[in-house]
Amino acid sequence: MPELPEVETIRRQLAPRVVGRTVVDVDTHPSPKFAPARATRGATVTDLRRRGKYLLAGLDDGRELIVHLGMTGRLAVETPADDPPTGERPHLRAWWRFDDGSALTFTDIRRFGRLAVVPRGDHRRLPTLARLGPEPFDPTLEAATLHRALASSRRAVKTQLLSQRPVAGVGNIYADEALWDAGINPVARRLSVSRSARLLDALRAALASGLRLGGTTLRDYRDADGHTGRNQDELRCYGRAGQPCLRCGTLLRRRLVDGRGTTWCPRCQRR
DNA sequence: GGCTGGCCCTGTACGC
DNA sequence: TGCGTACAGGGCCAGC
Numbered sequence: 001m002p003e004l005p006e007v008e009t010i011r012r013q014l015a016p017r018v019v020g021r022t023v024v025d026v027d028t029h030p031s032p033k034f035a036p037a038r039a040t041r042g043a044t045v046t047d048l049r050r051r052g053k054y055l056l057a058g059l060d061d062g063r064e065l066i067v068h069l070g071m072t073g074r075l076a077v078e079t080p081a082d083d084p085p086t087g088e089r090p091h092l093r094a095w096w097r098f099d100d101g102s103a104l105t106f107t108d109i110r111r112f113g114r115l116a117v118v119p120r121g122d123h124r125r126l127p128t129l130a131r132l133g134p135e136p137f138d139p140t141l142e143a144a145t146l147h148r149a150l151a152s153s154r155r156a157v158k159t160q161l162l163s164q165r166p167v168a169g170v171g172n173i174y175a176d177e178a179l180w181d182a183g184i185n186p187v188a189r190r191l192s193v194s195r196s197a198r199l200l201d202a203l204r205a206a207l208a209s210g211l212r213l214g215g216t217t218l219r220d221y222r223d224a225d226g227h228t229g230r231n232q233d234e235l236r237c238y239g240r241a242g243q244p245c246l247r248c249g250t251l252l253r254r255r256l257v258d259g260r261g262t263t264w265c266p267r268c269q270r271r
Numbered sequence: 272g273g274c275t276g277g278c279c280c281t282g283t284a285c286g287c
Numbered sequence: 288t289g290c291g292t293a294c295a296g297g298g299c300c301a302g303c
Contacts, residue, residue, distance in 0.1 A: 001296070033279095053297080071296055072281085091281090110280045112297060128298060155274075162297080172296070219283090219295090259276080260296065 002069040004136070004169025005210030006221055006229065007053050010075055013224035014104075015048040017077040018057065021098035028094040029087065031111065037094040039117045040065050052132050052168030064120045066129070070112030072220045078103045109220065132168045136203050141167070143197035150191055157199075158186035159258040170203060172260050173216055173238045178202040179264065180237035185271045186262050209234050237263050 002010070022044040028034040043059040050056070055075070057065040067075065073093075078085065080101030085092055094106040094115060106113065116126060123130040133149060134141045149166035150157060160166050161175045170178070179186050181202035184195060191199065210216055215229030218239065222228060236246050241254035245265040254263050 068298080070280095070298080108280095109282070110296090112280065114298075126298090127300090153273075159274095164298090261294090 001071050001171055001173070001218075002073065002215070002221060003053060003171035003174050003210070004050075004207055005174075005231065006215035006223070007055060007069065007169070008050055008211060009215050009229070010069075010224045011048055011050045011055055014055075014075060014077060017102065017224075018045050018098070018104060019048055021045055021100060021102070023096050024099050025097040026095070027087065028115075029092065031093070033111070034093045034106075034115055036117045037065070037096070037106075037115045039063075040096065051129065051135070052164055053171065054126075054129050054132075058120060059117075062120055063117055066114075066116040066118065066123075066126065067106065068114040070108060070110065070114065072109040073113035074105075074107045074220075074222055076105050076107075076224050076226065078105060128164055131165060133165045134167060136167050136169060136200075136207055141200070143193055143200050146200050147191065147193045147196035150196060154189055156187040156189060156257055157184060157191060158260075158262060161203075162258060162260060167200075167203060169207070172262075173218075173235070174203065174206045174210060176238040176263050177206040177235060180269060181205060183268050185269045186257050186264050188271060237265070239263065 023040050023042060026038050026041050028037050043061050046058040046060050048057050053068060055067040059065060085095040085103055085105050091107045091109045092105060093108045096104040118125060146166055150160055153160055158175050158179060161170045178199060182198040184199055210231045213229060213231040214223060215221055216231040217228035218232055241252050241263045243252055245252055245268055248267050250265055250267040252263050252265050254261060
């Protein structure tokens with residue numbers, strides 16, 4: 001599932017191929033949830049940014065196209081030499097044809113992805129984006145800030161991380177990895193400042209590994225060139241339930257937290 | 272305003 | 288072999 005490293009990898013690949021391009025044609029899957037993309041016809045892409053797991057393409061008419069890849073969403077740029085995208089293609093949800101003959105395609109098997117076109121910066125229709133926490137690599141983000149954010153709620157720390165409010169861009173994989181690395185139980189409800197600092201360091205380390213290796217591919221994720229990531233070989237906790245903890249040898253366990261599968265070490269991550 | 276639980280989706284794995 | 292069921296999970300929303 002695309003989290004911050006995967007979305008940022010895709011952004012870096014797409015930006016030089018779509019910025020400056022004008023949309024000459026656009027079409028979408030019949031489902032109304034993808035229809036907003038049609039409003040981009042005639043617009044020119046001015047920039048491509050990322051906030052958390054959201055991609056934001058600035059348009060020259062003062063609006064922006066917002067894309068969330070959900071669980072299985074993929075974006076790719078196809079050249080004029082490729083077969084033009086059509087609604088016949090399986091799982092194709094939206095496609096844009098540019099003035100140079102290239103095309104941007106959005107495929108999404110499970111249809112958890114989202115598209116929106118809004119006035120630039122007006123995110124009221126996307127509540128999670130509107131209330132998104134700071135970027136984890138923001139140099140002004142300090143442990144005390146994360147500590148205050150976590151202390152403002154009594155929900156489990158993993159639930160809070162997945163809410164995107166204490167910090168942006170963390171999903172199930174990197175949350176499990178960071179909590180294991182920091183030795184914090186996923187359902188802990190109060191963290192000291194020092195443990196918040198350990199968590200922030202661990203989050204940054206997990207996300208940096210994902211970024212460096214082009215993302216984590218467990219099943220569906222591909223970058224904009226169709227390549228899998230390489231970070232899955234570096235995972236030390238997520239998906240390893242029943243296997244020995246790489247730190248203490250205790251068998252890792254799995255449970256549901258906030259409805260999400262969660263792997264943790266009962267010894268290293270005591271409550 | 273905070274929190275919980277249900278819903279959206281479809282491919283895959285598994286049991287019968 | 289074929290069918291039915293459970294499961295995976297990010298974000299949104301209704302209800303408390």
